[in-house]
Amino acid sequence: xxxxxxxxxxxxxxxxxxENCGTSLVAAPPVPAPAAGADSALPPAAGPxxxxxxxxxxxxxxFCEACGMAQPSPxxxxxxxxxxxxxxxxxxxxxxxxxxxxxxxxxxxPDGRPAVVAVVCDGVSSASRPDEASQTAADAAGEAxxxxxxxxxxxxxxxxxxxxxxxxxxxxxxxxxxxxEPGHNSPACTVVSxxxxxxxxxxxxxxxxxAYWIPxxxxxxEPYRLTEDDSWATGMIAAxxxxxxxxxADARAHAITGWLGADADEVVPHTVAFxxxxxxxxxxxxxxxxNYAEAATSLADLVRADARTDPLxxxxxxxxxxxxxxxxxxITVAVLPxxxxxxxxxxxxxxxxxxxxxxxxxxxxxxxxxxxxxx
Amino acid sequence: xxxxxxxxxxxxxxxxxxxxxxxxxxxxxxxxVTVTATGGGTTGGRPLGPGADxxxxxxxxxxxxxMVDCSGSMDYPPTKMRNARDATAVAIDTIRDGVAFAVxxxxxxxxxxxxxxxxxxxxxxxxREAAKQSLRKLTAGGGTAIGTWLTLADKLFLTRHDITxxxxxxLTDGRNxxxxxxxxxxxxxxxxxxxxxxxxxVGTDWEVAELRKIASxxxxxxDIVAExxxxxxxxxxxxxxxxxxxVADVAxxxxxxxxxxxxFVKQVAPDLEDLTQRRSEAGPRAGDYPTGSWGDESxxxxxxxxxxxxxxGNEMLAARIxxxxxxxxxxxxxxxxxxxxxxxxxxxxxxxxxxxQVAHYTxxxxxxxxxxxxxxxxxxxxxxxxxxxxxxxxxxAHQTGNEGTFKLLQKVxxxxxxxxxxxxxxxxxxxxxxxxxxxxxTKTVRVAAKKREG
Numbered sequence: 001x002x003x004x005x006x007x008x009x010x011x012x013x014x015x016x017x018x019e020n021c022g023t024s025l026v027a028a029p030p031v032p033a034p035a036a037g038a039d040s041a042l043p044p045a046a047g048p049x050x051x052x053x054x055x056x057x058x059x060x061x062x063f064c065e066a067c068g069m070a071q072p073s074p075x076x077x078x079x080x081x082x083x084x085x086x087x088x089x090x091x092x093x094x095x096x097x098x099x100x101x102x103x104x105x106x107x108x109x110p111d112g113r114p115a116v117v118a119v120v121c122d123g124v125s126s127a128s129r130p131d132e133a134s135q136t137a138a139d140a141a142g143e144a145x146x147x148x149x150x151x152x153x154x155x156x157x158x159x160x161x162x163x164x165x166x167x168x169x170x171x172x173x174x175x176x177x178x179x180x181e182p183g184h185n186s187p188a189c190t191v192v193s194x195x196x197x198x199x200x201x202x203x204x205x206x207x208x209x210x211a212y213w214i215p216x217x218x219x220x221x222e223p224y225r226l227t228e229d230d231s232w233a234t235g236m237i238a239a240x241x242x243x244x245x246x247x248x249a250d251a252r253a254h255a256i257t258g259w260l261g262a263d264a265d266e267v268v269p270h271t272v273a274f275x276x277x278x279x280x281x282x283x284x285x286x287x288x289x290x291n292y293a294e295a296a297t298s299l300a301d302l303v304r305a306d307a308r309t310d311p312l313x314x315x316x317x318x319x320x321x322x323x324x325x326x327x328x329x330x331i332t333v334a335v336l337p338x339x340x341x342x343x344x345x346x347x348x349x350x351x352x353x354x355x356x357x358x359x360x361x362x363x364x365x366x367x368x369x370x371x372x373x374x375x
Numbered sequence: 376x377x378x379x380x381x382x383x384x385x386x387x388x389x390x391x392x393x394x395x396x397x398x399x400x401x402x403x404x405x406x407x408v409t410v411t412a413t414g415g416g417t418t419g420g421r422p423l424g425p426g427a428d429x430x431x432x433x434x435x436x437x438x439x440x441x442m443v444d445c446s447g448s449m450d451y452p453p454t455k456m457r458n459a460r461d462a463t464a465v466a467i468d469t470i471r472d473g474v475a476f477a478v479x480x481x482x483x484x485x486x487x488x489x490x491x492x493x494x495x496x497x498x499x500x501x502x503r504e505a506a507k508q509s510l511r512k513l514t515a516g517g518g519t520a521i522g523t524w525l526t527l528a529d530k531l532f533l534t535r536h537d538i539t540x541x542x543x544x545x546l547t548d549g550r551n552x553x554x555x556x557x558x559x560x561x562x563x564x565x566x567x568x569x570x571x572x573x574x575x576x577v578g579t580d581w582e583v584a585e586l587r588k589i590a591s592x593x594x595x596x597x598d599i600v601a602e603x604x605x606x607x608x609x610x611x612x613x614x615x616x617x618x619x620x621x622v623a624d625v626a627x628x629x630x631x632x633x634x635x636x637x638x639f640v641k642q643v644a645p646d647l648e649d650l651t652q653r654r655s656e657a658g659p660r661a662g663d664y665p666t667g668s669w670g671d672e673s674x675x676x677x678x679x680x681x682x683x684x685x686x687x688g689n690e691m692l693a694a695r696i697x698x699x700x701x702x703x704x705x706x707x708x709x710x711x712x713x714x715x716x717x718x719x720x721x722x723x724x725x726x727x728x729x730x731x732q733v734a735h736y737t738x739x740x741x742x743x744x745x746x747x748x749x750x751x752x753x754x755x756x757x758x759x760x761x762x763x764x765x766x767x768x769x770x771x772a773h774q775t776g777n778e779g780t781f782k783l784l785q786k787v788x789x790x791x792x793x794x795x796x797x798x799x800x801x802x803x804x805x806x807x808x809x810x811x812x813x814x815x816x817t818k819t820v821r822v823a824a825k826k827r828e829g
Binding site for chain 2: 053056061063064065066067068069070091092093094095096097125126182183327328
């Protein structure tokens, strides 16, 4: 078979289903003729059928009883959506499991104003149980942030506290009695988290997962990267030893210099807060996405114009883009819509993102070109 | 009775050691499976299987037959026959009350020595004493046809279908001269699976390959007892091990996915035994490999499977390894299970890592074959090849910490440099040392604990 009998899509010899329309390309298992005698009746098919070969049944341990292939896990593709934002996480193409994890939740501050919390974590593949590490960190940070915000704690200290509790939770995994995988380090992951509340967006991170500010208006307002990676490349550039092009061309470029885990020297959470003056979205993601669109402007081109009103669709589109680009890593994106309310006045933050358009009042103090770290 | 029988079983556990990561296009998956049986204890008559409903006290959970070579050569020197009688007496003393047993004298034909009525005796102080008295009937004279001994043992064992653990001990001092090799093979094919047997060669006039073939077919050990005086101690330890067995006919079941091929299944510890050809089909895509009977013990198996390649990012179950016990009603009980996985990755650091356990046992297998090929070449007069092979064996034994084999090698070659495997053949190597090395070449050591962490 060289093309799909259903839609004419060209096929790869290994395809079991058509990439385009999903038609099964394997002959349906022969239906046994109704048996005359009860003794010859075949047992009814139990359990789900393998998604790879379409012929075998899936056994109790999650593998096909015919071709042996692992079945998709619920974590292979996760979507979450609520009033204040949306997140999508995907296994991608080249990794056998999704080692990313995220949480997304909404709550209200003591004064009743809404707050949205998102945490994205990327498990370190060279460590043991990276999938558990990322999930543990995302859960712990999300829970800590919600609790702190509900108790009226300011966003930045809440963020530092949340990352600290995530770090402790991941470090504890190394001591839970599970035997370490040979040749692997203690469970470890990165974290990037965001709080959108009271007109201010607060971001915290450790590692190379990133946050970007993408305004609705891409011509007159500027998209920004809000985080600085804890990575070899960033370190080399910051130390003035290499140009950005040289550093990112090096094989070690993506080696991270900061992470959560038992063997992290010292976890230094970076935080940054900013006050958006125009409507837009805050995007936090793992390197599975930004590897394919590193600069804020290139990433902005991929963010749907209606991202603020339909964040789930925007997140899905970004994940689909990264999968189509090769999907070499797991991909996780959370999109938080931000709608400034000038009536309630501007909060003074270190990083006030400007509005270049001179007609939009009021102009806040000019911000630094690059976000600075605090904490 | 199913639940009662179950509660008497040792607890089986499996551990899988492997590097599951494969590079793009790679198809071979290797894993070491450690199987450990615990909790059965080695004392007391534990009823097993259909025999369990017999009245207490009358319970016989095991059957043992001693096959003693009585060929004419056993009288040269006469101490050989005397030591064999003494060793058999020691073995009889080790038989637990209630265990069914018999003694067979082997020449070019087999003769029942005790109890001598075509059945098995039940061990008690009285029958043990009577059996020892009857050992006077063990006198040398005649040829050697081991197939006839096994045939008689098989016939005796089959008088007691209710006993599941059946074990033979076979002692010979010479080649199987009065029987065609194919006749012995036919007998082995017929009786294998009916009982297990440990084989011992006394002196140096027997053939290592022949005895190993018998022991392998009967899932037992083969060893040399160069000094007849050491027979008694050896018989005692063999019998103690046999009395410690609590469950028979355990099989290693290997399930592999469609279009996969089992390249080999080997027992690799405590000694090497290739089970690949012993497969019997067990349902779709699964095959059973016999492991014989188990007491409190631990063994390692090396399973190598060739699977169809899958794209990077895919995960496949390359093999599901189970320990299974056939039930009386044709059902099988799964005692333990482990999974061998394959994950295709483009991360070279993961796919090029070699599991330390797999590497270790690959080395042990190479060590054994180097010794066997080296001694074979030496017999053929090819000293260059023999030196090269035994040099490689010395290097491997040194590298993997197999001290026992290293010491045996030193009796055959002078070791100049163990690291490089530089050796010289010794002058006047004794036949006993050379045969001991060959017989025990399949003895392996386990991965050192410190290596397991790495």
